[in-house]
Amino acid sequence: MRDTGVANDAFFINRAIELSKQARESGNHPFGALLVDQHNNILLEARNTVLTDKDITGHAELNLVRAASAKYEPEFLANCTLYTSTEPCPMCSGAIFWSNIRRVVYGMGADQLYDLVGWDSEEILNLPCQDLFSTGHKKIMVEGPILVNEALEVHAGFWTQA
Numbered sequence: 001m002r003d004t005g006v007a008n009d010a011f012f013i014n015r016a017i018e019l020s021k022q023a024r025e026s027g028n029h030p031f032g033a034l035l036v037d038q039h040n041n042i043l044l045e046a047r048n049t050v051l052t053d054k055d056i057t058g059h060a061e062l063n064l065v066r067a068a069s070a071k072y073e074p075e076f077l078a079n080c081t082l083y084t085s086t087e088p089c090p091m092c093s094g095a096i097f098w099s100n101i102r103r104v105v106y107g108m109g110a111d112q113l114y115d116l117v118g119w120d121s122e123e124i125l126n127l128p129c130q131d132l133f134s135t136g137h138k139k140i141m142v143e144g145p146i147l148v149n150e151a152l153e154v155h156a157g158f159w160t161q162a
Helices: 006-025 060-071 090-099 110-117 129-133 148-153
Strands: 032-036 042-047 081-086 103-108 141-143
Touching (some): 006 032, 006 060, 006 081, 006 103, 060 081, 060 090, 090 129, 110 148, 129 141
Parallel strands (some): 081 103, 103 141
Antiparallel strands (some): 032 042, 032 081
């Protein structure tokens, strides 16, 4: 049985936020994610690599799902939790769905990110992950936002750089 206590969620979201700091320090967008098994063991970690890899699909969650699906069977992933610093975008949510990961916890919501980026940005595809997951025939539990201020802090000044 998976322990989904709030204290555990906060611990793992803090780690995702630390990964987002590392992504930013490496010259990428500030996003991080990790995969945790049902016994609260961190299995994999990933950061955003969009800029350094010159790959627009290099989101932290998608990088994590690629590694997870190469290493673990879908039945195993069904008992795992993906923690991410920011609510997954539609592309990443689709990958999470197809990977069979059944629980997602995020730090700040996409709407809070869009407040920073600017709602008029052409890069916004406003489809909350819960809405996307609800169109499928398997249940994916979503929890968040949690630790919003901590998650927002990593983005300070990033989206306004010239």
